Amino acid sequence: MFGKIVLMQIQVERTQLEHVQADALVLPVFEGRKEERFGAATLTDAGEVTGKFGEFTLVHHPAGAAAARVLLAGAGKVEKFDADGARKLAGMAARHLKSKAIKKVAFAFDPAFVGAALEGAVLGNFEPDRYRTGNDKKSIETIVVVDTGKTAGLEETVERARVVAEAQNFTRELVNEPANRLAPMQMAEAARRMAAAQGLECQVLERAEMEKLGMGALLGVAQGSAEPPALIVIRYRPAGKEAKAHLGLVGKGVTFDTGGISIKPADGMEKMKYDMAGGAAMIGAMQAIAQLKPAIPVTAFVPCVENMPGGRAQRPGDIVTAMSGKTVEVLNTDAEGRLILADAITYARRQGCTHLVDAATLTGAIVVALGHIHVGLFTNDDGMRDRVLAAARAGGERTWAMPLDEDYREYLKSAFADIANIGGRWGGAVTAAMFLKEFAEDTPWVHLDIAGTAWLDDEKPHLAKGPTGVPLRTMVNLAMEWK
Ligand code: BES
Ligand code: ZN
Ligand code: ZN
Numbered sequence: 001m002f003g004k005i006v007l008m009q010i011q012v013e014r015t016q017l018e019h020v021q022a023d024a025l026v027l028p029v030f031e032g033r034k035e036e037r038f039g040a041a042t043l044t045d046a047g048e049v050t051g052k053f054g055e056f057t058l059v060h061h062p063a064g065a066a067a068a069r070v071l072l073a074g075a076g077k078v079e080k081f082d083a084d085g086a087r088k089l090a091g092m093a094a095r096h097l098k099s100k101a102i103k104k105v106a107f108a109f110d111p112a113f114v115g116a117a118l119e120g121a122v123l124g125n126f127e128p129d130r131y132r133t134g135n136d137k138k139s140i141e142t143i144v145v146v147d148t149g150k151t152a153g154l155e156e157t158v159e160r161a162r163v164v165a166e167a168q169n170f171t172r173e174l175v176n177e178p179a180n181r182l183a184p185m186q187m188a189e190a191a192r193r194m195a196a197a198q199g200l201e202c203q204v205l206e207r208a209e210m211e212k213l214g215m216g217a218l219l220g221v222a223q224g225s226a227e228p229p230a231l232i233v234i235r236y237r238p239a240g241k242e243a244k245a246h247l248g249l250v251g252k253g254v255t256f257d258t259g260g261i262s263i264k265p266a267d268g269m270e271k272m273k274y275d276m277a278g279g280a281a282m283i284g285a286m287q288a289i290a291q292l293k294p295a296i297p298v299t300a301f302v303p304c305v306e307n308m309p310g311g312r313a314q315r316p317g318d319i320v321t322a323m324s325g326k327t328v329e330v331l332n333t334d335a336e337g338r339l340i341l342a343d344a345i346t347y348a349r350r351q352g353c354t355h356l357v358d359a360a361t362l363t364g365a366i367v368v369a370l371g372h373i374h375v376g377l378f379t380n381d382d383g384m385r386d387r388v389l390a391a392a393r394a395g396g397e398r399t400w401a402m403p404l405d406e407d408y409r410e411y412l413k414s415a416f417a418d419i420a421n422i423g424g425r426w427g428g429a430v431t432a433a434m435f436l437k438e439f440a441e442d443t444p445w446v447h448l449d450i451a452g453t454a455w456l457d458d459e460k461p462h463l464a465k466g467p468t469g470v471p472l473r474t475m476v477n478l479a480m481e482w483k
Contacts, residue, residue, distance in 0.1 A: 008122060008139075008140060008141060008143055010118065010122075010142075010145065010162050011142070011143070012144075012155060013106075013146055014148075014150065015146065015148070017065070018064050018065055019066050020144060022067045022144055023069065023104045024058070024067060024068065024070070024071050024102050024104075024105050025062075025067040025069070025106045025108060026090070026093045026097075026105060026106065026107045027071065027108050028074075028075035028081075028086075028109060028110075029049060029051045029072045029074060030051045030075050030078040031050060031052060031075075032051065032078075033051065035049065035072065037064070038062035038064060038065050038070045039059060039063035039064075040072055049072050050074065051074045051075065053074055053076035053089070054074055054461065056073055056074065056092070056093070058071050059071075059072065067106060069102075071096070071097065073089055073092075073093050075089055081113075082113075083112075083113055083116035084116070084396040086109055086116040086117040086120065087116040087119055087123075087396055089117070089120065089462075090107060090109070090116075090117035090118070090121040090124065090462075091120035092120075092124065093107075093124075094124035094125050094140055094462075095124045095125075095461060095462060097140065098124075098138050098139055098140045101138050102140065103141045103142065104140075104141065105121070105140050105143055105144070106143075106146050107143065107144070107145055107146065108146045111147065111149065111151040114147075114154065114157055115161040116161070118145060118161040118162065119161045119165040119168075120462060121140070121143055121165075122143075122161075122162065123165050123168060123169065123463060124463060125139060125140045126169045126463075126464055128176045128465065130173070130176065145158055160292060163292055164288050164472070164476055166288075167285065167287040167288035167476070168284060168472050168473070170194070170283075170284050171277075171280045171281050171283065171469045171472055172467040172468070174276070174284070175276065175469075176273075176466055176467055177273070178273055179256035179272075179306065182273075183255050183306055184222075184227055184228065184230040184304035184305055184306060185227070185228060185230055187276060187279070188204040188230040188232050188304060190283070191232045191283050191302065194286070194287050195234050195286070195290075198287055198290035199290060200234050200235060200236055200290050201234070201235040202232070202234050202235075204230050206228065206229075206230060207222070207228050210229065210231060213323055213343075214321065214323045214325075215322070215347070217323070217340065217343045218231070218323075218343040218344070219320075220314045220318065220320040220330065221254075221314070221333075221339050221340055222305040223310075223314060224260055224308040224309055224310040224312060224313025225307070225310055225313075226310065227306045227308075230303075230304045231301065231303050231304070231347070232283070232300070232301070233351075234302075235297075235299045236286060236289050236294075236297065236299070237297050238294065238297060239293075241295055243295065245297075246296070246297045246299070247297065247298045247299070247354075247355050247478070248299050248300075248348035248351070248353030248355065249286070249300045249356075249357055249358075249359075249475055250301045250302070250344045250345055250358035250359075251276075251278035251279035251280070251281060251283070251300065251360070252277075252279055252303070252337045252340065252341055252358070252359070252361060253278070253279030253280075253302045253303055253304035253340075254272075254304075254306070254307055254336060254340070254361075255273070255275070255276050255306050256273055256275065256306050256308075257272040257275040257336065257337075258272070258307055258309055259307065259309070259334035260307050260308065260309050260313050260333030260334060260336060261314070261315055262316060264334060271455065274361060275307075275337070275361050276304065277359075277361050277454035277467060278358070278360040278361060278448075281450075281471055282475065283300060284472045285472045285476050285479075286298070286300045288476045294480045295482065298479050299348070299353060301348045302344075303340040303343065303344040305340055307334075307336045309333075313333065314333055316331055316332060316333060317329070318330045319416060322342050322346065322439065323346040324346045326418045326439075327417040328418065328421055329414040329415075329416050329419070329420045330421050331420050331422050332422045335421045335422045338360075338362065338436055339421060341360060341362075342436065342438075343439075345358065345436065345445070346439055349440075349443050353443065354443065355445070356440060356443055356446070357446045357448065357478065358436065358445070359471050359475075360448070360451075361450055361455075362429070362433075362447075363428050365427070365428025366428075366451050367451050367452035368428075368429075369402070370400060371452060372452045372457070373398055373452075374399060374400040374452075375392070375400070375448050375449065375450050375452075375453050375470060375471055376402050376429055376448070376449040376452075377389065377400060377401045377402060377446060377447070378401075378402050378404045378430070378433035378436075378446070378449070379445065379446045380404065380437055380440055380442075380445055381444035383444065384444045385401055387478060387481075390481070391474045391475075391477035391481060392471065392473075392474040392477075394477045394481070395471075395474050397453075397470050397471050397473050397474045398453075399471070402430060402433070404433055404437060408431060408434045409434055409438075411426075411434070412431055412438075419435065421435065429449050432449070433449070448471050448474075453470045453471075454467060454470050456468055
C-alpha cells in the first residue's frame with residue numbers, strides 16, 4: 001500500500017519583506033490600492049497589475065528584494081478579502097509556482113489570514129501523482145511564513161493550519177487509492193498505522209465480531225464481496241479531563257460501490273472508489289485531533305465494505321436485521337451506505353457517544369439538489385445543526401441545512417419489514433437521511449451528505465482534480481470549539 005507522504009518544510013520568519021530569502025515571494029495586491037514595492041509601480045501604471053482576484057504577475061529580480069522573484073497575486077477588493085479568499089489565493093499561487101518547478105516560496109499575508117493561506121498552500125501543493133512513474137513530479141518543498149510585525153500566537157496558528165492541511169492531504173491520498181489497492185482491510189491497516197503514529201487507540205472489528213454483535217445490515221452489504229468487511233474504531237481521549245459529552249464521528253467506508261445486484265451503469269463507475277471519502281475524512285480528522293488535542297473525547301467509527309454483485313450477494317427483497325433490532329427490506333442493493341451506517345451508528349451509541357456526526361457520499365440526489373457547492377446537512381437536533389454549521393463556516397466548507405420532517409418517514413414504509421432502504425422517486429437525499437435518523441434515535445446527530453463535494457471532477461486553479469478532503473476541517477473545528 002501507499003508509502004510515506006513527503007511533507008513540506010514550513011517555517012516562520014520575522015523579518016522585513018525585502019530580506020526574505022526565497023525562490024518566490026507571494027505578495028497579495030488589492031484592487032484600487034496601488035502597490036509600489038519591488039518595482040510594481042510601473043506595472044500598476046501600465047495597467048498590467050490591477051489587483052483583480054487571481055491575476056498573477058511574476059516579477060524576476062524584483063527591485064530591492066532578496067527573493068529571486070515576487071509573485072504579485074491579485075487579491076480583489078480589500079474589504080471583500082477573507083479567510084476563504086486567502087485559502088484560495090494561496091492555493092492558486094502554490095499551483096502556479098510549483099508548475100514552474102519553484103521550490104521555496106514565501107507568503108506575505110496579513111496575520112489574520114496566515115492560517116487559511118497556509119492551508120491553501122499545503123492543499124494546493126497536493127498532486128494525485130502517486131502512481132505516475134517518471135521524475136516529472138513538481139512540488140514546493142519549503143514554505144516561509146513571513147511576519148513583518150511581532151504577531152502574537154502566530155506559531156500556534158501556523159501549527160494548527162499545518163496539522164489540518166496535512167491531515168486533509170492524508171485523507172485525499174486514501175480516497176485516491178484505487179479499490180484494488182484499498183479494500184476494507186487495507187483501509188483498516190492505514191487507520192492502524194495513522195493511529196500508531198499519533199498515539200491513538202485503534203480497534204478493528206472483523207466479520208466474526210460483527211456477527212456476534214448482530215450487525216446484519218452491514219454484513220448483508222459485505223456478503224457479495226470476496227473482500228472481508230472491517231469496522232474501524234479510533235479513540236481519542238483528552239488527558240486528565242472528565243467530559244460530559246463524547247463525540248462520535250461516523251464515516252461511510254465503501255471502498256468500491258458497484259451497486260451490487262442493483263448494479264450501476266458502466267459509465268463513470270470508476271469514480272465509485274471515492275465512496276469511502278466520508279470514512280477517510282473521519283480517519284484524517286482523527287489524525288489532526290490527536291495533534292491538536294481538543295477537550296472533548298472523540299471516537300471515529302468507519303464501517304468498511306466493498307459493494308459487489310458476487311454469487312453470495314444480497315438480493316433486492318432480502319430482509320436483514322440491523323444491530324438495533326429493526327428489520328430492513330433491501331429494495332435496492334445500491335442504497336448500501338445507509339445500511340452500513342445504520343449499524344455503525346447503533347454501535348457508536350452503545351459505545352457511549354452522546355453526540356454523533358456522520359459523513360457519507362450517500363446519494364446522487366444531494367448532487368441534484370445542491371450541485372458540487374454545498375455539503376447537505378440533515379439533523380434531528382437544532383443545537384447540533386448550529387454547532388456543525390458554525391464549524392463548517394469557520395473552515396470554509398460550505399454546508400447547507402436540509403429539511404428532515406417526520407412526514408418523510410412514510411416514504412420508507414415497507415410491506416414486509418420495519419423499514420425499506422429506499423424511498424420513492426422524490427427527495428432521495430432526505431429519505432436516505434430519514435433512514436439514518438431511525439438508527440440515531442434520540443442521540444443528537446448530524447448527517448452530512450458529501451456525494452457532491454468530496455470529489456472535484458476537474459482541476460481547479462487552487463486544487464487538483466479528485467478528492468477534496470471535505471468535511472475534515474468541519475470535524476476538526478467542531479471538536480476544537482466544543483463547549
Ligand atoms: N455511493 C452512492 C451515492 C453516490 C452517487 C455518490 C453518485 C456519489 C455520486 C450510493 O451508494 C448510491 O448508490 N445511492 C443511490 C441510492 C438510490 C438507489 C436510492 C443513488 O443515489 O442513486
Ligand atoms: Zn450505492
Ligand atoms: Zn455508495
